[in-house]
Amino acid sequence: MATISQNTPIVLTIAGSDSGGGAGIQADIKAISATGAYACSVITALTAQNTQGVTGILGIDPEFVKAQLDAVFTDLNVVAVKIGMLADANIIGAVAEKLREYQPKFVVLDPVMVATSGDLLLENSAIDALKSELLPLATVITPNLPEGAALLGTDVPQSQQQMEALIDSLRSLETPAILLKGGHLESEKSSNDLLITAEDVEHFETKRIATKNTHGTGCTLSSAIASFLAQGNGLSDAVKHGKAYITQAIAHADKLDIGKGHGPVHHFSRSIKTLNAMTPIRIQARPLLI
Numbered sequence: 001m002a003t004i005s006q007n008t009p010i011v012l013t014i015a016g017s018d019s020g021g022g023a024g025i026q027a028d029i030k031a032i033s034a035t036g037a038y039a040c041s042v043i044t045a046l047t048a049q050n051t052q053g054v055t056g057i058l059g060i061d062p063e064f065v066k067a068q069l070d071a072v073f074t075d076l077n078v079v080a081v082k083i084g085m086l087a088d089a090n091i092i093g094a095v096a097e098k099l100r101e102y103q104p105k106f107v108v109l110d111p112v113m114v115a116t117s118g119d120l121l122l123e124n125s126a127i128d129a130l131k132s133e134l135l136p137l138a139t140v141i142t143p144n145l146p147e148g149a150a151l152l153g154t155d156v157p158q159s160q161q162q163m164e165a166l167i168d169s170l171r172s173l174e175t176p177a178i179l180l181k182g183g184h185l186e187s188e189k190s191s192n193d194l195l196i197t198a199e200d201v202e203h204f205e206t207k208r209i210a211t212k213n214t215h216g217t218g219c220t221l222s223s224a225i226a227s228f229l230a231q232g233n234g235l236s237d238a239v240k241h242g243k244a245y246i247t248q249a250i251a252h253a254d255k256l257d258i259g260k261g262h263g264p265v266h267h268f269s270r271s272i273k274t275l276n277a278m279t280p281i282r283i284q285a286r287p288l289l290i
Contacts, residue, residue, distance in 0.1 A: 009037045009230035010076050012104070013223060014069075014095055015084030015112070016045035016057075022264030023049075023216030028082060030267035031223035035245055037230050039223075040076055042068040044095070045087045051215055051259025059087045062094035069098040080106035080230035082223045083138075087122065089129035096133035106229040109138040109175075110222035111147045127151070131173065140177040140195075140235060142222045145184045160188060170196055179225075179239055183217065191247075195239050202236060206247045213253035213263035220265055221246040 011032045018024035025041050032039035044065055048056035072078060081104045086092045099107065111130060113122040122130070127150060135141060148166055149156040151173065157163040163182055170178045178196045182188070188208065195202040224245045228238035252269035 009079050009227070009232075010040060011037045011080045011082060011223070011226050011230050012040050012042065012072055012076075012078045013082045013084065013226075014042045014044060014086075015082070015219065016047055016087065017043050018047055018049050018216070020050040020215075020259065020264075022051060022258065022262075023219045024085060027216035027219040027264065027267065028084065028223040031220040031245070031249075032082075032227045034267050035224050035227040035241075037080075037227040040072050040078070042072060044091050045085055047085075050261070051263050052261035057087065059091060062090045065091055065094045066098055069095070069102070073098070073102040073104075078102075078104050080104065080108065080226040082226040083107065083109045083134065084219055084222070085112040085122070086126070086130070089123070089126040092126055092129045092133050096137060099134075099137050106139045106226065107137055108222050108226040108229070109134055109141045110218055111141060111143050111151065112218065113147050113150055135173055135175040138175050138177075139229070140179055140225070140239075141173075141175050142179045142181065142218065142225070144181045144218060148178075148180050157185070160185060160192060163192075164194070167194065167196055167201060171198060177235060181218070181221070183214075193239075193243065195236065202239075204239060204243045206243065209247070209250045211250060211253050212261075213256065213258075213265065214250060215262040215264045217246060217250065217265060220249060220267065 013025055013028035015028055016024045018026050025043055029039040042065060044060055046058040047054050086095060143151060146156050152169050157166060180194045180196060182192045190205045191208045193204045221242050224242035225238045228241045248269055249265035249267055252266035253263060256263060256266055258264055
């Protein structure tokens with residue numbers, strides 16, 4: 001049996017469970033593992049969900065969310081945290097309290113509000129709590145266009161120009177970096193994401209891939225970024241490698257035949273050799289775990 005290096009970077013995902021396996025905790029663990037880190041998890045909500053939609057949500061008691069966080073942080077050397085679905089303001093408060101207590105080095109916040117199917121995953125009343133409690137603790141937040149618009153209380157951009165018009169407003173949020181994802185601009189030939197900081201805007205552009213199997217793309221990208229941060233990459237490189245990973249996972253999604261609706265991306269579409277060649281990381285001594 002292969003042994004795991006004690007230096008293996010550990011990434012904690014704090015998110016909801018997707019019973020269909022394509023998004024949420026399940027997608028996070030797959031993405032973190034496929035990109036070379038060790039995944040642990042804290043579940044904030046249970047969803048009755050498949051590729052066609054969400055039929056039920058059961059939030060976890062905030063005190064039990066805290067208990068899970070205590071269990072992980074007091075034993076494991078968590079380098080990076082990815083945050084996904086949080087459901088309500090009480091759970092947001094519980095997570096923020098423990099992040100302030102344990103102070104992980106990196107926090108990637110994916111402000112999950114709406115599923116690919118259109119189902120609401122975050123109560124509207126919780127958006128203010130998300131902004132005040134968690135945005136200041138994040139290394140980077142990764143909203144798509146509807147989520148970015150919800151954070152700002154504005155209309156969803158319908159063009160690249162309107163997307164770029166949000167830059168100044170996003171900089172006013174109390175968080176150091178924003179990766180604004182342009183995947184919803186389906187009329188564009190490319191998928192363009194903007195990494196926005198106080199000093200700069202970086203463009204990450206890839207050719208748009210025609211597929212309906214995009215369930216869990218946001219979860220997967222944010223988890224990959226957290227994984228690459230945990231492995232020693234700077235933010236820009238972590239985003240670049242994460243973007244390359246999700247692009248390949250989408251490109252191979254149609255090789256899977258999962259469900260009747262929006263199927264998942266292919267988290268394990270590449271071998272270790274191909275992953276090393278296409279998304280190099282700075283710390284080569286640590287084994288990729290698949």
